[in-house]
Amino acid sequence: xxxxIKAEIxxxxxxLDSINHKSQPLLESGNVEKLGELMKEKVTIEEELQRLRxxxxxxxxxxxxxxxxxxxxxxxxxxxxxxxxxxxKRVRGIIVVHPMTALGREMGLEAVTGFAREKF
Numbered sequence: 001x002x003x004x005i006k007a008e009i010x011x012x013x014x015x016l017d018s019i020n021h022k023s024q025p026l027l028e029s030g031n032v033e034k035l036g037e038l039m040k041e042k043v044t045i046e047e048e049l050q051r052l053r054x055x056x057x058x059x060x061x062x063x064x065x066x067x068x069x070x071x072x073x074x075x076x077x078x079x080x081x082x083x084x085x086x087x088x089k090r091v092r093g094i095i096v097v098h099p100m101t102a103l104g105r106e107m108g109l110e111a112v113t114g115f116a117r118e119k120f
Contacts, residue, residue, distance in 0.1 A: 006056065009056065071116070
């Protein structure tokens with residue numbers, strides 16, 4: 001993964017999942033000490049996960065704001081999508097955002113959209 005925040009979120013999420021699986025047998029056996037330790041660790045991991053997710057959302061928001069500041073945006077036609085290379089050569093500096101990506105969902109896009117400085 002390129003993004004260290006996403007990698008850390010994945011690692012902590014896996015660790016949290018592991019703790020959840022470990023806690024069930026301890027609950028059944030009645031080992032209160034180890035269960036208490038796991039619950040404390042679970043709380044700290046959940047807090048760290050929440051902080052990292054907020055940081056990740058903030059970085060997406062910055063990118064969305066940067067795209068909104070560009071001078072022009074419009075939906076990309078199916079024909080243009082088929083020949084994306086020609087479109088990128090014709091319109092220098094175009095940024096294409098798909099609605100199913102995290103950035104596209106955050107921006108509320110309905111179609112594949114291109115953002116550029118000048119009209120295209």
